[in-house]
Amino acid sequence: QQKVQQSPESLSVPEGGMASLNCTSSDRNFQYFWWYRQHSGEGPKALMSIFSDGDKKEGRFTAHLNKASLHVSLHIRDSQPSDSALYFCAASERGTGANTGKLTFGHGTILRVHP
């Protein structure tokens, strides 16, 4: 079973709209969560991290973590065409996993922002 599951597989939103991406982990050892974004032809780039319960806001991006349900979400307000990309949720374990920086990635959500 995939340890980090993302939904939806793809999402289309109008320019200026809100995009909501979801991620759920099946492994309670995962304590640290990241969102990465990958534009076509490039490597992924870290968007933001969230390690504590609740919301974390960075500009137009807000991440929410619920450790009890192992659910993390990413909300992009005022979406722009440049936000069109593949978004990955990634998780790492505390202890050994955290010491090595090892991440487990989900399959990704393709976001398309149309004018």
Next chain:
Amino acid sequence: GGIITQTPKFLIGQEGQKLTLKCQQNFNHDTMYWYRQDSGKGLRLIYYSITENDLQKGDLSEGYDASREKKSSFSLTVTSAQKNEMAVFLCASSIPRLGSSYEQYFGPGTRLTVL
């Protein structure tokens, strides 16, 4: 800032051929990673190295070898390329922190095609 360089950008090989991919980073990061990215399957960890001359297997190490010649470079070898294999291989680096999780920086990738 730093950069991760991957060579070659495109690699075309024959079935059964041994192929080597190279990665260099100038962040002075301790830990380096090799991932394979297939369409619809996210990123899967092949090998990682937490320091020079260290090698750790990931979830997808079968069919691959790796070498961490020095702190700044990490090579991946496909020991016997499989026909119709097409994937992007991504190199990353990070500085893991005890009790936390640290950002991974990715290179642009090497796109492999096996004829």
